[in-house]
Amino acid sequence: MSEEYPLYPRLSEEAKKEAELLFEQFRERMNKVCDETLDKLYCDVSMYIESDHWTNYRNQIMEGFKNYNNKKIQADYDFKDIRAKIFEQFKDEIIKDLNQDLVKQVEELQEQIAFMQRNRL
Secondary structure (H helix, E strand, O other), rough: OOOOOOOOOOOHHHHHHHHHHHHHHHHHHHHHHHHHHHHHHHOOOOOOOHHHHHHHHHHHHHHHHOOOOOOOOOOOOHHHHHHHHHHHHHHHHHHHHHHHHHHHHHHHHHHHHHHHHHOOO
16 A cells, blocks of 8 residues: 555554444444334334234135125135034024024114104105
C-alpha cells in the first residue's frame, strides 16, 4: 500500500477501538430490536393468525355440513356421508331440535303478523 495514495488507510489503535465499540453497540441494538419484534410477533400477532386460520377452516367445514353441494374442500359425497352418519346417530335429538326451531319460527311469524295487523292503515 502506498502512503502517498492511501485508498485503504490503516486505523490507529484508538480508531480500531472506536470502530469495534460502534459495531458492538450496533449488534446490541439490532439484537434488542429483533427480540422485541419477535416477541411482539409471537405474542401479539401469531395468535390472531392462528385463530383466523382455524376460524376459516371451521367455517369451510361447517359449510360442508350445511350444504349438500359444497365442493370447496371435499367432494360433496364426503359431506353427505358425514351428515348421514350424524343423522343416523343423533336422529332423535336432531328431530327434537328441528321441531323446536320450527316452533320458535312459528311464534316469530305470529308476532310479525300481529304487528302488521296492528299497524295496517
